[in-house]
Amino acid sequence: xxxxxxxxxxxxxxxxxxxxxxxxxxxxxxxxxxxxxxxxxxxxxxxxxxxxxxxxxxxxxxxxxxxxxxxxxxxxxxxxxxxxxxxxxxxxxxxxxxxxxxxxxxxxxxxxxxxxxxxxxxxxxxxxxxxxxxxxxxxxxxxxxxxxxxxxxxxxxxxxxxxxxxxxxxxxxxxxxxxxxxxxxxxxxxxxxxxxxxxxxxxxxxxxxxxxxxxxxxxxxxxxx
Amino acid sequence: xxxxxxxxxxxxxxxxxxxxxxxxxxxxxxxxxxxxxxxxxxxxxxxxxxxxxxxxxxxxxxxxxxxxxxxxxxxxxxxxxxxxxxxxxxxxxxxxxxxxxxxxxxxxxxxxxxxxxxxxxxxxxxxxxxxxxxxxxxxxxxxxxxxxxxxxxxxxxxxxxxxxxxxxxxxxxxxxxxxxxxxxxxxxxxxxxxxxxxxxxxxxxxxxxxxxxxxxxxxxxxxxxxxxxxxxxxxxxxxxxxxxxxxxxxxxxxxxxxxxxxxxxxxxxxxxxxxxxxxxxxxxxxxxxxxxxxxxxxxxxxxxxxxxxxxxxxxxxxxxxxxxxxxxxxxxxxxxxxxxxxxxxxxxxxxxxxxxxxxxxxxxxxxxxxxxxxxxxxxxxxxxxxx
Numbered sequence: 001x002x003x004x005x006x007x008x009x010x011x012x013x014x015x016x017x018x019x020x021x022x023x024x025x026x027x028x029x030x031x032x033x034x035x036x037x038x039x040x041x042x043x044x045x046x047x048x049x050x051x052x053x054x055x056x057x058x059x060x061x062x063x064x065x066x067x068x069x070x071x072x073x074x075x076x077x078x079x080x081x082x083x084x085x086x087x088x089x090x091x092x093x094x095x096x097x098x099x100x101x102x103x104x105x106x107x108x109x110x111x112x113x114x115x116x117x118x119x120x121x122x123x124x125x126x127x128x129x130x131x132x133x134x135x136x137x138x139x140x141x142x143x144x145x146x147x148x149x150x151x152x153x154x155x156x157x158x159x160x161x162x163x164x165x166x167x168x169x170x171x172x173x174x175x176x177x178x179x180x181x182x183x184x185x186x187x188x189x190x191x192x193x194x195x196x197x198x199x200x201x202x203x204x205x206x207x208x209x210x211x212x213x214x215x216x217x218x219x220x221x222x223x224x225x
Numbered sequence: 226x227x228x229x230x231x232x233x234x235x236x237x238x239x240x241x242x243x244x245x246x247x248x249x250x251x252x253x254x255x256x257x258x259x260x261x262x263x264x265x266x267x268x269x270x271x272x273x274x275x276x277x278x279x280x281x282x283x284x285x286x287x288x289x290x291x292x293x294x295x296x297x298x299x300x301x302x303x304x305x306x307x308x309x310x311x312x313x314x315x316x317x318x319x320x321x322x323x324x325x326x327x328x329x330x331x332x333x334x335x336x337x338x339x340x341x342x343x344x345x346x347x348x349x350x351x352x353x354x355x356x357x358x359x360x361x362x363x364x365x366x367x368x369x370x371x372x373x374x375x376x377x378x379x380x381x382x383x384x385x386x387x388x389x390x391x392x393x394x395x396x397x398x399x400x401x402x403x404x405x406x407x408x409x410x411x412x413x414x415x416x417x418x419x420x421x422x423x424x425x426x427x428x429x430x431x432x433x434x435x436x437x438x439x440x441x442x443x444x445x446x447x448x449x450x451x452x453x454x455x456x457x458x459x460x461x462x463x464x465x466x467x468x469x470x471x472x473x474x475x476x477x478x479x480x481x482x483x484x485x486x487x488x489x490x491x492x493x494x495x496x497x498x499x500x501x502x503x504x505x506x507x508x509x510x511x512x513x514x515x516x517x518x519x520x521x522x523x524x525x526x527x528x529x530x531x532x533x534x535x536x537x538x539x540x541x542x543x544x545x546x547x548x549x550x551x552x553x554x555x556x557x558x559x560x561x562x563x564x565x566x567x568x569x570x571x572x573x574x575x576x577x578x579x580x581x582x583x584x585x586x587x588x589x590x591x592x593x594x595x596x597x598x599x600x601x602x603x604x605x606x607x608x609x610x611x612x
Contacts, residue, residue: 027516061517081521081522082521082523085516085519085521085522087519088517088518088519088520089518089519090519092519094517097324099233100513100514100517101514102241103510103511104238104242104244104511104516105238109238114517114518114519116234117231117233117515117518117519117520117524119227136310143242144543152571221340
């Protein structure tokens, strides 16, 4: 099997149950999912269906109560929090619905941050180049407060792609944007994804957006249907 | 990852955004006030102690009705203490058919160990500071001695069987006491001439004052060593014992300043704690993002601790400088109430405010950093995600 089509994410019998006042509440159950390297996949479902929980588990931000997750061959469920942080640092990029930029840092500093965490000495030039690529070369020193929603999401895209991650997790990346700006962001997301051959895992309930991915996984009441 | 480099960069970015202003201000004010008070209290304490020592002309005095054992003096010497001796007694002086009951004070060469003597060359001349008492063969007298015995500077005054030349008028002696010897007109002579006066005979009423000065610890050790050896006619005097009115004033001042220092430190602690808490709360989201980006718990702990450490170092140093200038200004404002020469502060007093501010900051920030580094990135992510 060539490396291009080899699985980069694999889950087996993945489940997440939380304890509530009435007893155990199953949020995810028996999720078997394989995502190949370079593939783009949309996880779609209604609000509360468990898609963001699945994304959090796949990214190593949360621990499952059942089953296993493998990321690039590394079993996430066998790792402690620091081990999962290491994997995130090496393999993963994030784009959040509410951008999640550091409010006190400039656009450039926000994009430099993941590189600085890796000790990359070329952080500034790499981040500048990517911000220019997303059309924000003239906004390098602006803090998020001084940027529009669309510009903030462009910065978030640049921050996510700056480390050239093997996997990009995007949670409703256009959820806080108007439709026109949202379209521009999606264009940019797919362009960067193509350029860097990143595996894209996208959570959305926008079917049009989902249709741009190579594959869609529908989730309902915590189960893949 | 170079955590120190990253901490520095993040700190610089926080400083630029004004995020550090409140915490830095709290630190600077806290360190300034505690440094100013500790320096003021310490310098005042040292000045009052040295002034009080001047009233004794020494740090420690053994009074005795007889000459003390040489072993005591040797012991003091071994401990690195300086020593001097004065002998005080009353005698009648007769000159120009006039009689006067005078208080004689025979002083050794090293007298006074603390403080200074002041004399005049003539009755009308300016006061001159003297580092030591009269030389052998000379005598210094009170102005009353000259007028009563009809003498003038350069005349001869006979004490017992010894003739001495009057060279100076005494205007100030640091250890002048309120007893009978001191109330009588003073005649000060050199200890070396005492024997030749033949005034002191067995049974004579004389008071010897063996004076010691030196490093505080050595004085303390000598005090502890000599105390059990004292006879019933011997007494040990220090500032507290010798001048009870001065001792209690000193204790009251120390208690008041001590209380002020504690209050300032408490207020400083609360200010630093509140502002560092606010600082860490405002960094909760940033920490969650750092964790999403793959920053480990220990890395976050170290990054924040480095930031607090660097910030503490800079702000506490500024506070130390301000505190120094504040206490200088206080001494300047109160100069009319204080002695002309104020003692230098101890190193501990200089660093007390700095160390207090720094210790409170690091203590509180360590707890807050532990909380920050353990922040649940997923809980934060989940709150902000679409579900």
